[in-house]
Amino acid sequence: MSDEEWARFLRAAEQDGGAAAPKEPSADERAARAARVARSAQPEGWRTGPAWREIDGRAARRRRLAAALGLLLAAGLVVVAVRPGLVTDRFAGGGDTRAAQAPATQSADDLPTLKEPFRGSPAAGWADGAAGIQVPEAKPVGGMSEKDVQHALTSAKALLVAANLDPATLRGERPRAALDLLDPLQADGRVMLEKALTDPGTDRDPLWVFSRFDASEVRPAGNVVKVRGRLTYERGERDGQVLVHADYTFVYPVVKADPGGATEVARTVVRRQMTLALYDPAKIRTTPGKLYVLRMEASAGNDDCSRDGDGFLHPQFHSELVAGEDGGGTGRLVDPYDRSKPLDELSQECGTVTRT
Template structure:
């Protein structure tokens, strides 16, 4: 391989870096560890299907994790319109309107919040090709983060069906039962024993098509999804963020179509990923599952970190937060 050192994960340093990444990922207010899946080089296609990752610790504004910016020919993602509504932390919970008194109340419902920008030519790719790839990415996000069957059963099969076969092979170890934390970016999983309320999650964010250093077409996405959970006695809880869990993910999707690669490498690959959760259950989060904050022991500061105003965590235009509210 020319783009990544061989046997990267055979080193003690790499194993420790990944261990730290997995430990930190599903904390209640910080899951900021990034990974880059190996480009399917000809050498890799002829040798091993083992996963190679580079753990990245860089963050600055919304610069993407590989340090590149959208090319001049790429359409910029429109800045997501954000709510200025305050978060009333101690407001009465209404299970029929769970997002009331949170900034997510003004976001679009479900798939309506995932809207690609107008497609124009990007690099060697036509507007039609760019538009088709953005639609594929849109379907991936909807399936991975909004499909109730995927969320509630934890079965990622519908998501994997939209990825390149070799990408799926590389994810196999991480998708094995008991390894949920390792595949947090593949699909959202509701913790066993918990149920979402019968309302659509609220969504805000953007996607930007561009060309990466390998001249591949990529779509960089930045979406926040607010999920509303059932609670046995909502009247005894402190406020809406006890049942509303917020998940933000910045994920790069790569389109592999170079004929020099094997047929099963063609299609959609994950690139770099980054994530953050706010007002979630710490114990389940550390296992790789999503649960509401009311499950946290008294005194856990998962929904009220002091680094910034609560409303800022709902803003996709701020840099990815790096706070950690779980013990």
Template sequence: MPHGDDLDQRFTDVVGQIGPEQQREMSAAAKRGARASRRAMNTEPEPLRREPEWDQPEPPRRRTSAAWWAGAVLSVVILVGWVVVEFRPDLVPFTGVVPEETTAVRGPVKENGASDAAVSDSAEPFKGSPAEKWPTGAAGFVMPPAEAVGGLSKQDVARGLARTRKLLTGAYLDRKMMMGGRPTAFTRQLHPEQRANFRKEGAATWLPIFAPKTAEFASTMIKVKGRTTISEYKEDGRTGARLSTRYLIAYAIQRPGQADSAIRLVAEHEGAVTVFRQDGELVIWADRWGADIAPARCDVDDDYIHPMYADSPADLTVPNGKAADPYELDDTPDDGECQAVEGT
């Protein structure tokens, strides 16, 4: 029985025999199969000991950027079979014009995904942008005062708000996770039954994770702006609170080891967390969860973020609709999969 490198080599040899067109067809078939599987799993639930009702987390809206620091750019978050990607991302036959923005790393890489020369606490990467004046880190995930709603007490809603804030920080401030590390800070906040769905779907379908070797952080500073609103939740006999979340998160990234390639990248998160009681238990459920990313490629289908740098090859996907402002929290999204943005 082959072990270690022998198995890897055999897998690589098999993949190498598959032509680009066949790879695209296989990827598309896997994508359709994954969607069909998710639809089958998302049947209407019954009370207790079966999965509470939830909407499948929508993959982030793809965007294109009409202007970057120096050139046209695109953004993306897309879908691929999660099992292979999670355990052997280096063996996935990517589809699209560029598999990775792979470059030589000039210096040791830290655990948080940045080389010694790159990491800094300076706000300089955000100077001159709207994000310069935003709160830094978790301070930007501001929660409203708790209030009794939908039959829940003020204390119940307060617990829901606290959990929502931890979900947001685990999703968007965990730099190790974004570079491929374990998403523990996020998953420990999910309802136990929802964690099973998370494992089936794969981390990259829920969370902003960079494709291997495409990026490192150029600064430890992450800027955040947004809001959470409380409304009554009433569905299928349940009542409680819906916590609607909308935030912008700005990062400074660069190619591994190349400080001169530094760019700003903005994630636009939109989601909802429902809070209700079921058989006496307080359930806190991530109803919707996802983000739009700019600037990143629209023509690579693997769920990961592929940043679009100033000198990246042109994207093959044509953007839809008019250009949006990535720093505008209330900008109306376009229905297309790849939308133009004015710049980051």
């Protein structure tokens, strides 16, 4: 209690006949309070990097994501496995989450073809590629200028495009353009992702951020990837921070990498939720103009669970399922197009997709 608050209480107590007065703070208590106030007035993380609360938050999210990756969705006329850390739209309209009530098979008329790779998919009416990533109007926020916010938003879109739509990234090549947008000072961001690309594993998987296929197994069926989602932004905990939130679903049609000319098409559905930050270098130690990754979560539908940790998505084809190949999924049904819940509320077990 400050001196002013204490004086107000004494005046009120005199008027009320001295009812129930709180104990006056001791000199030590007042000194401790003054120290706390002084500490809180200092710029948080000034020249030392993001505040400890942000760092702890990233670590927790990364652990949760590491546990979530591995859900494999099922598709086609028979069951295909699904991966849970990579699927829903909390912002844009999506279906409900009653995946278990959805049909577990697809009609032959809904199966994709080379001519119609999105036939039978809700994504048929979605935007093509980068056109599906719309940047909102930038306004000053959190002590960051309109120019700073615009830079954060355009950089976030560039990252999403380079990480999920660039043909070289999809072929499994090193996503240099995407990495160059991230701050090299962030050990659990760009540094970790570079290690994951060089030596992937279940505890460091490039699929947390990048959509990558093994070029020796599959190739794109056409040159269109369907996209739906939303980009938003807000101020950080303190001035000098702007946070950008991305929630997007990408639909990839592929065929087998058969030199003889494969015709069977399979689709993999990847949903990503990310939180990126741009910091004022005058207040936080950062590389000017580069993004920090505060959250990275993903879920992939029609991705072989039994091959988790190798750094690639592994779609399964109807012919493989008919032949009895197991993608590691359980009987739990999942709709990879359901965007009604955030990823951290979904099951982390490998399930079965109802459609792709």
